[in-house]
Amino acid sequence: MYKKILVPVSFDDDRNIEDALSIAKRLGDEGSLIVLLHVMEFLPSYAINYIPEGFNDEAKLAITGSLSELAVGLSNATVEVVEGHSGRTILDWADENAVDCIVIASHRPGMQDYFLGSTAAQVVRHAKCAVHVVR
Numbered sequence: 001m002y003k004k005i006l007v008p009v010s011f012d013d014d015r016n017i018e019d020a021l022s023i024a025k026r027l028g029d030e031g032s033l034i035v036l037l038h039v040m041e042f043l044p045s046y047a048i049n050y051i052p053e054g055f056n057d058e059a060k061l062a063i064t065g066s067l068s069e070l071a072v073g074l075s076n077a078t079v080e081v082v083e084g085h086s087g088r089t090i091l092d093w094a095d096e097n098a099v100d101c102i103v104i105a106s107h108r109p110g111m112q113d114y115f116l117g118s119t120a121a122q123v124v125r126h127a128k129c130a131v132h133v134v135r
Contacts, residue, residue: 002027002101002130005034008090009067010105010119017070017105020134024103025074027132034077036067037093039086056083087122094129101130 005024009017024034040059043051060081067079082089094102106120124131 001029003029003032004097004099004101005032006090006094006097006099006102007034007036008086008102008104008119008123009036009038009070010086011038011063011066012107016134020103020105021070021074023132023134024101027101027103031076034071034074035097035099036071036077036079037090038063038067038079038081039089040081040083041086042083087119087126090119090123091126094127099129101132102127103132103134105134107135 005028007017007020007024011017021034021036028034040056040063043056063081064079067081071077071079080093082093084092090102090104093099102123104120104123106118120133124133
């Protein structure tokens with residue numbers, strides 16, 4: 001059905017990434033590419049002085065390893081780790097890389113989500129491709 005499927009991964013405890021990966025696998029055709037993407041949020045400027053040198057590089061390597069472990073059961077899967085604001089970066093990455101479906105796990109919305117909005121809600125509202133939300 002879809003040729004390039006993006007699965008954003010946040011590593012939050014309350015999100016079911018296994019279900020998202022299973023759905024992505026079912027939504028793809030033979031030879032479809034599934035991309036597991038993690039967005040590393042920018043550190044606030046006041047915190048940068050307290051972070052050890054090389055922290056971002058080490059964190060990126062660790063996250064890439066964790067994503068690779070999640071991708072083990074998927075044929076034709078790749079992993080990407082980028083920096084930015086999660087919602088906007090997911091949308092930009094999808095546009096720049098011709099993604100035709102985003103499968104995103106979402107948590108149960110809390111009161112703060114009704115005022116500020118969640119990453120999944122932002123992706124659903126602004127994506128130019130199909131979006132499948134997993135709860």
